[in-house]
Amino acid sequence: MKITVIGTGYVGLVTGTCLAEVGNDVLCLDLDPKKIETLKAGGIPIYEPGLEDMVQRNVAAGRLHFTTDIEESVAFGQIQFIAVGTPPDEDGSADLQYVVAAARNIGRHMDDYKLVVDKSTVPVGTADKVRAALAEELARRGAAIEFNVASNPEFLKEGAAVEDFMKPDRIVIGTDSERATQLLRQLYAPFQRNHERLRVMDVRSAELTKYAANAMLATRISFMNELAVLAEKLGADIEQVRHGIGSDPRIGYDFLYAGCGYGGSCFPKDVQALRRTGQENGVPLRVLDAVEEANDAQKQILVNKLVARFGNDLEGRRFAMWGLAFKPNTDDMREAPSRTMLDALWAMGASVSAYDPAAMDETRRIYGERADLQLVDSPMDALKGADALLIVTEWKVFRSPNFDTLKSLLKAPLIFDGRNLYEPRAMREMGFDYFPIGRP
Numbered sequence: 001m002k003i004t005v006i007g008t009g010y011v012g013l014v015t016g017t018c019l020a021e022v023g024n025d026v027l028c029l030d031l032d033p034k035k036i037e038t039l040k041a042g043g044i045p046i047y048e049p050g051l052e053d054m055v056q057r058n059v060a061a062g063r064l065h066f067t068t069d070i071e072e073s074v075a076f077g078q079i080q081f082i083a084v085g086t087p088p089d090e091d092g093s094a095d096l097q098y099v100v101a102a103a104r105n106i107g108r109h110m111d112d113y114k115l116v117v118d119k120s121t122v123p124v125g126t127a128d129k130v131r132a133a134l135a136e137e138l139a140r141r142g143a144a145i146e147f148n149v150a151s152n153p154e155f156l157k158e159g160a161a162v163e164d165f166m167k168p169d170r171i172v173i174g175t176d177s178e179r180a181t182q183l184l185r186q187l188y189a190p191f192q193r194n195h196e197r198l199r200v201m202d203v204r205s206a207e208l209t210k211y212a213a214n215a216m217l218a219t220r221i222s223f224m225n226e227l228a229v230l231a232e233k234l235g236a237d238i239e240q241v242r243h244g245i246g247s248d249p250r251i252g253y254d255f256l257y258a259g260c261g262y263g264g265s266c267f268p269k270d271v272q273a274l275r276r277t278g279q280e281n282g283v284p285l286r287v288l289d290a291v292e293e294a295n296d297a298q299k300q301i302l303v304n305k306l307v308a309r310f311g312n313d314l315e316g317r318r319f320a321m322w323g324l325a326f327k328p329n330t331d332d333m334r335e336a337p338s339r340t341m342l343d344a345l346w347a348m349g350a351s352v353s354a355y356d357p358a359a360m361d362e363t364r365r366i367y368g369e370r371a372d373l374q375l376v377d378s379p380m381d382a383l384k385g386a387d388a389l390l391i392v393t394e395w396k397v398f399r400s401p402n403f404d405t406l407k408s409l410l411k412a413p414l415i416f417d418g419r420n421l422y423e424p425r426a427m428r429e430m431g432f433d434y435f436p437i438g439r440p
């Protein structure tokens with residue numbers, strides 16, 4: 001099938017590449033010429049395991065193409081995926097300007113049937129707006145061309161995006177059109193050979209499903225984070241509690257890890273946008289208000305522990321930070337807890353030496369050169385002469401360090417672990433002052 005994907009970010013590039021991988025002819029459009037140049041030159045603009053090889057293979061096979069030319073992209077695919085960003089607006093709602101602009105571009109240039117598919121995470125009612133924008137552009141041209149709009153939210157996880165797309169838990173399709181259903185069923189057939197994964201539903205339910213999924217996951221995290229704070233006070237161990245409740249199949253083990261808060265490009269903005277939708281409709285979403293409040297507090301938790309130890313004048317002190325990305329296996333730093341911590345530490349006069357396996361360039365892009373941030377080439381380099389180590393992202397490479405070396409490099413054997421990577425008792429036995437989350 002001939003497919004256009006609009007937006008080549010984390011979602012668009014993975015979608016386009018995976019659809020090419022199973023034999024489709026795919027053209028990816030982005031308005032950012034630098035991204036398209038990088039892709040045309042055989043590179044990829046993001047860090048995502050397994051993606052670069054797959055892009056190169058499909059480009060070489062002639063199935064995957066990149067462009068900044070809107071007319072070309074509209075003419076190309078019968079199916080047009082909209083996978084552009086939906087960042088938070090000032091009031092917390094999702095900013096739909098990029099989605100609507102993409103829809104208008106299609107309406108302006110299409111000259112045969114198009115199925116327009118919203119893959120971006122968009123509030124309920126967006127498909128109606130996309131349909132209206134297309135209809136308006138067609139009317140302006142006096143063109144009567146048939147089209148359908150469907151919702152197909154994406155559930156991939158950064159860091160495992162290729163695997164998630166190729167082997168999805170479910171493929172949610174929202175549409176009231178039989179033609180759209182048939183086209184998407186055909187497109188996704190290669191991804192559900194093992195068993196039926198398609199959930200066809202009405203558009204509004206599909207749009208809400210994506211927010212419901214992210215809000216539920218964020219809720220589990222905030223719930224465990226608050227319990228972790230309580231566990232610390234009570235002398236209980238949140239890891240034992242996690243095992244104790246996770247064994248109940250109604251609860252399960254996933255997404256129950258206490259830590260230093262969730263971040264990323266999805267949970268924070270999607271929780272905010274869903275709360276906003278609730279407000280606009282006169283339906284208070286009290287649970288989600290608390291989820292967000294708890295998360296804001298949790299992002300400060302390592303800094304609070306550090307202040308309890310050192311006081312809040314950190315002038316002249318330097319801290320090592322392991323992990324900058326909002327989670328492992330990505331370079332994405334949107335809303336990352338590391339950023340909250342860096343700001344707090346800098347505000348108190350401290351400097352930071354930091355290491356992340358993938359997010360160093362992104363950190364440089366965000367903060368530029370500054371005297372109170374030293375970006376180093378290895379985890380151990382960050383430790384030299386530091387007052388303490390803060391562990392912020394649970395990259396595998398941090399799980400089993402040489403603790404003797406670690407101890408010899410730090411000024412004092414002091415670790416604030418926001419991801420509970422080590423056993424508290426073992427750490428104590430090795431002579432560390434070790435502060436995990438929710439553990440004695």
Ligand SMILES: NC(=O)c1ccc[n+]([C@@H]2O[C@H](COP(=O)([O-])OP(=O)(O)OC[C@H]3O[C@@H](n4cnc5c(N)ncnc54)[C@H](O)[C@@H]3O)[C@@H](O)[C@H]2O)c1
Binds near residue numbers: 083266
């Ligand atoms: N990142 C994730 O893990 C993830 C997972 C599921 C869903 N989503 C959702 O998918 C959407 C995209 O997220 P992302 O992380 O890929 O965003 P992103 O910011 O990485 O990429 C968006 C891209 O769209 C391009 N763009 C904007 N307007 C355009 C236009 N009119 N025409 C062509 N290109 C345009 C931008 O230049 C950018 O490259 C968001 O709604 C997000 O909530 C993201």
